Amino acid sequence: MSVTLAGVRAALSDAVLQAQFAAIVGVKNAIVGASALRTYECDGLPGYRVRPEIVVLPASTPEVAACVKLSRELGLSVVPRGAGTGLSGGALPSEGCVVIGLSRMRKILAIDLPNRTARVQPGVINLDISRALAADGYFYAPDPSSQSVCTIGGNVAENSGGAHCLKYGFTVNHVLGLTLVTPEGETVQIGSTAGEPEVLGYDLAGVVVGSEGMTGIVTEVLVRVLRTAERTQTLFATFPSTDEAGDAVSRIIGAGIVPAAIEMCDKLAIEAIVAATGVDWPLDVGALVLMDVDGVDAEAEETAHRAYDHLSAAGAIEIRAPRDEAERLLAWKGRKSAFAAMGRISPNYYVQDGVIPRKQIAPVLREIAALGAEAGLRIANVFHAGDGNLHPLVLYDERVPGQEAAAEHVAGEILRVCLRYGGSVTGEHGVGHDKACYLGEQFSVDDLETMQWVRTAFDPDQRFNPEKMFPTPRLCGDRAGVYAPHPAESGEAGRG
Amino acid sequence: MISVAGVTPRDVATPRTVPELADTVRELHAARKPFALVGGGTHLELGNAPRALDTVIRTLALDAVVDYTPEDQTVTVEGGMTFAELDRILAEHGQMLPLDVADRARATVGGVVAVNAYGRRRQRYGTAKDLIVGVGIVRADGVRARGGGKVVKNVAGFDLPKLMVGSLGTLGAIATVTFRLYPIPAATRAVLLQFTAVEPIGDVAREIVARRLEPESVALYNYRTLVVTFSGTAAGVDAQMRALIDIASPCGAEPSELSQLEREAYEQRERAVRRDGPWRLRVIAPPSEPVVTAVGGVAAAPMAVPVAYPMLGVGLHAFSATVEGDAAAQPDRPVRDLRETVARATHGRGHVVFDAIPDAARSLVDAWGPPPPAFELMLAMKAKFDPHGLCNPGRFIGGL
Numbered sequence: 001m002s003v004t005l006a007g008v009r010a011a012l013s014d015a016v017l018q019a020q021f022a023a024i025v026g027v028k029n030a031i032v033g034a035s036a037l038r039t040y041e042c043d044g045l046p047g048y049r050v051r052p053e054i055v056v057l058p059a060s061t062p063e064v065a066a067c068v069k070l071s072r073e074l075g076l077s078v079v080p081r082g083a084g085t086g087l088s089g090g091a092l093p094s095e096g097c098v099v100i101g102l103s104r105m106r107k108i109l110a111i112d113l114p115n116r117t118a119r120v121q122p123g124v125i126n127l128d129i130s131r132a133l134a135a136d137g138y139f140y141a142p143d144p145s146s147q148s149v150c151t152i153g154g155n156v157a158e159n160s161g162g163a164h165c166l167k168y169g170f171t172v173n174h175v176l177g178l179t180l181v182t183p184e185g186e187t188v189q190i191g192s193t194a195g196e197p198e199v200l201g202y203d204l205a206g207v208v209v210g211s212e213g214m215t216g217i218v219t220e221v222l223v224r225v226l227r228t229a230e231r232t233q234t235l236f237a238t239f240p241s242t243d244e245a246g247d248a249v250s251r252i253i254g255a256g257i258v259p260a261a262i263e264m265c266d267k268l269a270i271e272a273i274v275a276a277t278g279v280d281w282p283l284d285v286g287a288l289v290l291m292d293v294d295g296v297d298a299e300a301e302e303t304a305h306r307a308y309d310h311l312s313a314a315g316a317i318e319i320r321a322p323r324d325e326a327e328r329l330l331a332w333k334g335r336k337s338a339f340a341a342m343g344r345i346s347p348n349y350y351v352q353d354g355v356i357p358r359k360q361i362a363p364v365l366r367e368i369a370a371l372g373a374e375a376g377l378r379i380a381n382v383f384h385a386g387d388g389n390l391h392p393l394v395l396y397d398e399r400v401p402g403q404e405a406a407a408e409h410v411a412g413e414i415l416r417v418c419l420r421y422g423g424s425v426t427g428e429h430g431v432g433h434d435k436a437c438y439l440g441e442q443f444s445v446d447d448l449e450t451m452q453w454v455r456t457a458f459d460p461d462q463r464f465n466p467e468k469m470f471p472t473p474r475l476c477g478d479r480a481g482v483y484a485p486h487p488a489e490s491g492e493a494g495r496g
Numbered sequence: 497m498i499s500v501a502g503v504t505p506r507d508v509a510t511p512r513t514v515p516e517l518a519d520t521v522r523e524l525h526a527a528r529k530p531f532a533l534v535g536g537g538t539h540l541e542l543g544n545a546p547r548a549l550d551t552v553i554r555t556l557a558l559d560a561v562v563d564y565t566p567e568d569q570t571v572t573v574e575g576g577m578t579f580a581e582l583d584r585i586l587a588e589h590g591q592m593l594p595l596d597v598a599d600r601a602r603a604t605v606g607g608v609v610a611v612n613a614y615g616r617r618r619q620r621y622g623t624a625k626d627l628i629v630g631v632g633i634v635r636a637d638g639v640r641a642r643g644g645g646k647v648v649k650n651v652a653g654f655d656l657p658k659l660m661v662g663s664l665g666t667l668g669a670i671a672t673v674t675f676r677l678y679p680i681p682a683a684t685r686a687v688l689l690q691f692t693a694v695e696p697i698g699d700v701a702r703e704i705v706a707r708r709l710e711p712e713s714v715a716l717y718n719y720r721t722l723v724v725t726f727s728g729t730a731a732g733v734d735a736q737m738r739a740l741i742d743i744a745s746p747c748g749a750e751p752s753e754l755s756q757l758e759r760e761a762y763e764q765r766e767r768a769v770r771r772d773g774p775w776r777l778r779v780i781a782p783p784s785e786p787v788v789t790a791v792g793g794v795a796a797a798p799m800a801v802p803v804a805y806p807m808l809g810v811g812l813h814a815f816s817a818t819v820e821g822d823a824a825a826q827p828d829r830p831v832r833d834l835r836e837t838v839a840r841a842t843h844g845r846g847h848v849v850f851d852a853i854p855d856a857a858r859s860l861v862d863a864w865g866p867p868p869p870a871f872e873l874m875l876a877m878k879a880k881f882d883p884h885g886l887c888n889p890g891r892f893i894g895g896l
Binding site for chain 1: 565566567568569570590591612618622625626633635639640641642643645646647648649650651652653654655656658659661662663667678679680702705708709710728729730731732733734735736778780781782783784808809810845846847849864865867868869870871872873874876877879880881892893894896
């Protein structure tokens with residue numbers, strides 16, 4: 001296939017390529033040329049850039065289908081792209097690919113409250129769905145921290161989570177149906193079409209969600225919308241160290257309380273968040289827990305009291321309950337701006353995303369701290385404690401020779417710690433380019449082969465988002481799927 | 497002798513361990529012998545007759561707990577464990593797997609995942625899709641593979657657990673399953689609303705949403721009796737019980753609280769409709785479609801007291817009497833009529849699935865109806881997982 005690709009590329013000048021796609025999407029939506037393509041060379045994963053052959057921005061399902069068919073005829077691989085906020089390089093272009101961006105498909109097509117659904121185009125911003133529903137007292141539950149900029153199409157590709165998925169579930173639990181343009185260029189309806197609670201046959205929507213752009217391009221999404229709870233009670237508690245905070249989380253979960261969200265920040269993360277947002281959080285503490293309980297009024301009240309007791313028993317220094325909605329939202333704004341806030345305390349940072357069984361938070365955080373100390377790097381922790389989804393932020397300075405590689409190495413070792421505790425290499429950011437080599441440490445060759453069956457049922461030629469998710473010899477060395485050296489070790493990382 | 501949708505196998509195998517299950521499947525694969533997995537045998541009447549069946553693999557001996565960490569609220573068990581046994585193990589730690597099955601003593605976790613069985617508590621907890629976090633399978637070629645994991649949040653790799661839910665054994669054998677668990681609620685109480693007409697039932701459902709009540713289940717019996725169950729903290733349940741009673745009278749319903757015994761009696765009736773009777777069917781439609789009208793179309797046929805989940809858009813029916821006269825010889829006609837009636841009543845958005853068809857009528861009635869639009873992709877999936885067509889061939893929709 002690479003021979004074909006090279007041949008095609010040699011034969012096609014930018015202008016010819018642009019003209020062919022422009023016939024579908026218009027010339028200003030068929031982007032070529034080094035400077036114009038620069039924006040599309042990477043996503044939210046720093047350090048990796050690959051220039052695509054062309055970026056096309058279709059405005060409708062038929063245009064997407066036509067672009068996919070043309071890409072196929074030209075023998076070009078396809079990389080779908082939403083807002084480009086992904087942290088695992090899922091939208092990183094592959095060599096010689098067409099990037100199909102969905103940013104022009106941003107209409108909320110229908111809201112059907114009697115069936116508690118909304119039909120949206122993939123370029124709709126996550127938070128805009130909840131905004132459109134707020135006046136009626138409904139919301140769309142998955143709430144990644146990037147929800148004010150990330151799109152539903154990207155959320156579908158990554159099976160995005162967020163703080164409140166602890167109670168409400170992930171994108172996959174809220175997508176009822178999809179319109180999919182398959183890698184063959186066919187347009188098919190998958191799953192529920194109008195909110196019917198059962199569909200016949202295999203749960204294809206269940207595997208397209210989270211397939212990281214490898215099963216086609218989703219052009220419409222039927223999402224479930226929920227009634228907002230009668231009451232949401234937020235609690236904010238500070239602790240001497242992450243040991244007590246982790247213990248508090250374990251006690252609460254272990255007591256059978258199902259919080260809507262329960263989040264944790266360590267000292268370094270608190271410093272960064274306070275510096276960046278000015279929230280009124282104490283700096284002389286070792287950790288904080290931010291949690292929501294919600295439900296009918298009486299239930300939320302009773303549960304909040306129980307949670308308060310557990311926070312207290314675990315050794316909280318101070319427990320606050322926001323007095324009003326403004327104060328509540330401010331606390332959450334602090335939490336959700338945590339990644340960006342790292343810029344205040346470090347020139348660069350590497351966001352990691354791993355999962356551990358939730359009773360193991362304290363020992364794993366100690367191991368992570370030890371890894372940082374050994375490498376001479378600071379690591380901030382801000383994460384979804386209730387479901388054991390860690391986000392260690394490895395801080396470094398790219399101007400210091402060797403630090404970036406060291407940070408990547410530490411981040412990789414953190415994933416190995418997660419696996420050793422029986423966890424996963426990604427809870428919500430996806431495997432993408434970043435973690436393809438680690439997937440082979442989490443799953444066996446047979447597991448990965450079986451997953452490839454699912455992929456190739458949709459995309460026999462593997463033209464959609466090639467070289468993502470699955471470890472390959474090119475990415476990981478010649479023992480892919482069994483042992484995969486980290487890019488920092490092998491020096492074979494595909495830096496563009 | 498056991499039979500699967502009316503077809504009797506040549507042989508029955510009973511592996512005692514997952515490696516033995518893999519050996520069994522590998523041998524059948526090598527000999528190109530078609531097979532079906534059977535757990536407790538509670539859904540043997542579901543689906544169309546398999547095109548071929550050499551061996552039934554009973555999973556009942558695969559009943560071990562692989563991993564249970566109560567503090568993490570996750571459990572991994574082998575596919576042959578019964579719900580009754582799992583309930584017992586989890587209850588010791590105040591936890592539960594809130595999937596409803598009609599026969600907990602017999603139904604197995606693997607079987608329930610394979611058929612995607614659910615009941616009234618879907619309102620609160622969702623289906624197996626919302627509770628499964630990991631799966632271990634034995635593929636059609638006898639190779640073991642797994643997807644997901646044992647942590648509650650995980651997006652690493654393609655989602656094999658979701659694919660297995662509702663796949664009816666046509667993509668491979670479910671060997672182990674990992675679920676997220678819930679605490680057993682401190683309190684559970686139910687209100688019964690007696691209606692004299694069908695129309696106000698929708699009003700109550702709308703009011704439940706409008707007032708932000710969060711019932712565990714809403715079940716309608718015989719088009720007239722609505723049982724709304726609340727669970728949670730004592731105070732939360734109490735407040736919701738009072739709120740519902742406030743709603744009921746303006747909607748023209750006579751409310752009364754059920755005793756625990758009465759509540760269990762209703763739940764027993766619901767299970768019976770899902771378990772008993774030679775003909776059983778599900779009507780599925782968007783919740784906004786007047787579910788009472790939708791199921792009313794079916795009401796012309798002789799049947800046991802029907803149960804519906806009006807807030808989900810599901811109606812369940814069990815025919816109490818055998819179909820007589822011409823219909824007995826040619827049941828395809830009334831079944832076709834029924835499908836057309838449901839489609840009309842639901843503006844083309846509803847469909848009918850048969851959960852049980854008498855053996856005599858099976859060849860005349862398609863349990864599933866026409867395949868969905870994405871069927872080509874399903875065929876492609878089947879071809880990848882089971883290229884020789886050995887896993888329950890022909891039993892699922894469209895001959896999958």
